[in-house]
Amino acid sequence: QQQVKxxxxxxxxQKGGISIINCAYENTAFDYFPWYQQFxxxxxxxxxxxxxxxxxKKEGRFTISFNKSAKQFSLHIMDSQPGDSATYFCAASTDxxxxxxxxxxxxxxxxx
Amino acid sequence: xxxxxxxxxxxxxxxxQSVAFWCNPxxxxxxxxxxxxxxxxxxKLLIQFQNNGVVDDSQLPKDRFSAERLKGVDSxxxxxxxxxxxxxxxxxxxxxxxxxxxxxxxxxxxxTRLTVV
Numbered sequence: 001q002q003q004v005k006x007x008x009x010x011x012x013x014q015k016g017g018i019s020i021i022n023c024a025y026e027n028t029a030f031d032y033f034p035w036y037q038q039f040x041x042x043x044x045x046x047x048x049x050x051x052x053x054x055x056x057k058k059e060g061r062f063t064i065s066f067n068k069s070a071k072q073f074s075l076h077i078m079d080s081q082p083g084d085s086a087t088y089f090c091a092a093s094t095d096x097x098x099x100x101x102x103x104x105x106x107x108x109x110x111x112x
Numbered sequence: 113x114x115x116x117x118x119x120x121x122x123x124x125x126x127x128x129q130s131v132a133f134w135c136n137p138x139x140x141x142x143x144x145x146x147x148x149x150x151x152x153x154x155x156k157l158l159i160q161f162q163n164n165g166v167v168d169d170s171q172l173p174k175d176r177f178s179a180e181r182l183k184g185v186d187s188x189x190x191x192x193x194x195x196x197x198x199x200x201x202x203x204x205x206x207x208x209x210x211x212x213x214x215x216x217x218x219x220x221x222x223x224t225r226l227t228v229v
Binding site: 004006034036041042043044045046049089091094098099100101102103104105 | 116143145152153154155156157160167168203205207209210216217218219220221222223
């Protein structure tokens with residue numbers, strides 16, 4: 001069973017545009033929501049993460065928006081650059097587990 | 113600082129053969145994970161170690177997969193016998209032990225791409 005659902009599957013955006021990826025979860029025990037970025041042939045790398053006690057977190061061009069009541073969270077990539085072309089995974093975990101439940105991933109392509 | 117090291121990078125085997133993957137986590141990371149990433153999907157946890165003890169192996173197909181972490185450092189994941197559906201990238205990750213209210217980032221290795229033919 002997929003505990004974290006991610007959409008869209010793929011996304012094409014022009015340079016300078018905004019990329020938006022959405023995720024939804026069911027397990028209310030989750031209390032840690034990271035986003036990972038993965039380039040071809042590489043392992044996933046942490047991009048940004050949020051806890052449910054805040055509704056938004058921003059780091060540079062990357063912003064997470066979190067809606068606890070709707071059990072949804074999203075990643076916004078502002079001023080998208082060709083170097084942002086990668087696969088993005090949302091994930092969820094609990095502190096006591098450590099293990100991550102990943103979404104299916106979104107392949108983002110930023111055109112010049 | 114050195115990251116998570118995995119070997120080999122690629123492996124091609126025939127079905128019913130056996131294969132082993134090796135992982136060396138970041139120094140000081142007591143928690144080690146093995147994930148399976150099938151093409152086009154997100155990583156799925158196979159097994160989680162805390163030092164040399166198993167914390168979670170509920171998703172590990174124990175009839176064919178085994179893993180160990182001797183001395184709480186390096187780990188090996190073995191598949192015997194392999195099936196076609198085992199074709200995937202096997203990712204090793206490590207982190208500090210999970211703690212309440214503390215973000216314990218998981219650092220991933222580059223993975224081993226297994227092709228079973």
